[in-house]
Amino acid sequence: GIQVEQSPPDLILQEGANSTLRCNFSDSVNNLQWFHQNPWGQLINLFYIPSGTKQNGRLSATTVATERYSLLYISSSQTTDSGVYFCAVLSGGYNKLIFGAGTRLAVHP
Amino acid sequence: EAGVAQSPRYKIIEKRQSVAFWCNPISGHATLYWYQQILGQGPKLLIQFQNNGVVDDSQLPKDRFSAERLKGVDSTLKIQPAKLEDSAVYLCASSAGTRYEQYFGPGTRLTVT
Numbered sequence: 001g002i003q004v005e006q007s008p009p010d011l012i013l014q015e016g017a018n019s020t021l022r023c024n025f026s027d028s029v030n031n032l033q034w035f036h037q038n039p040w041g042q043l044i045n046l047f048y049i050p051s052g053t054k055q056n057g058r059l060s061a062t063t064v065a066t067e068r069y070s071l072l073y074i075s076s077s078q079t080t081d082s083g084v085y086f087c088a089v090l091s092g093g094y095n096k097l098i099f100g101a102g103t104r105l106a107v108h109p
Numbered sequence: 110e111a112g113v114a115q116s117p118r119y120k121i122i123e124k125r126q127s128v129a130f131w132c133n134p135i136s137g138h139a140t141l142y143w144y145q146q147i148l149g150q151g152p153k154l155l156i157q158f159q160n161n162g163v164v165d166d167s168q169l170p171k172d173r174f175s176a177e178r179l180k181g182v183d184s185t186l187k188i189q190p191a192k193l194e195d196s197a198v199y200l201c202a203s204s205a206g207t208r209y210e211q212y213f214g215p216g217t218r219l220t221v222t
Contacts, residue, residue, distance in 0.1 A: 031209075031210075033211065035213075041198055041215070041218065042213070042215050042216070043152075043200065043216075045210065045213075086152075088151070088152075096157065096165055097211060099151030101150065102150075
C-alpha cells in the first residue's frame with residue numbers, strides 16, 4: 001500500500017520562530033489533508049490540499065503532487081501551535097485515508 | 110454547523126468486558142469512519158460506511174469488534190470481549206463522500222486494565 005513519511009519526527013521551537021514540516025508519499029493521491037492534534041487529542045483540520053498552495057493566517061501548505069510531497073509552513077510560532085501535526089493521504093487505488101506517524105512540535109515561550 | 114459528536118469521552122474497563130462507543134456525524138454527511146489511534150501513532154481506519162452500508166472493514170478485528178450504522182446517521186462501535194491491546198483512542202470521522210475532506214470528533218479514550 002501507499003507509504004506516508006513525515007519529517008522531522010520531533011521539533012522544538014522558541015516562540016516566534018518559523019518552521020517547515022514535510023510529508024512524502026509513495027504513490028499518486030486524490031486527497032491530502034494536514035491536521036493538528038492538540039494536547040487534548042482533538043484532530044483539527046488545517047488544509048485539504050491534493051495539489052497547489054493554500055494559506056490560512058500564519059499557516060500555509062504546498063503540495064507538489066507530481067513529486068509526491070507536501071510541505072506545511074508555520075510562521076511566527078506560538079505556544080498554542082504545540083501538538084502533533086499529521087499528514088494523511090487518500091490514494092487512487094484505495095478509499096482509506098492513510099496517516100503518517102506525525103511531527104511532534106513543542107513551542108516554548 | 111455542529112461537528113462530529115462522540116460519547117463517552119473516556120472509558121475504563123477490565124479485560125474481557127464489553128464496551129460500546131457512539132458517534133453522530135455532521136448533518137448530511139453520507140460517509141462515516143471509525144479509526145483507532147494507539148499512543149504515539151497516527152490513526153488507523155477500522156471501518157468505513159457509505160450511508161448504512163459497509164465500504165471497507167478490512168482492518169476491523171471481526172472476532173471482537175462490530176459496528177453498525179442504522180438509518181445511515183448515527184453509528185456505534187462495540188468491542189466484546191476487550192483485550193489489553195485495545196487501549197487506544199477511538200475516533201469517529203465523517204465526510205460528504207468517499208473522497209471528500211474528513212472531519213473528526215473528539216474521540217473516546219479507552220483504557221483496558
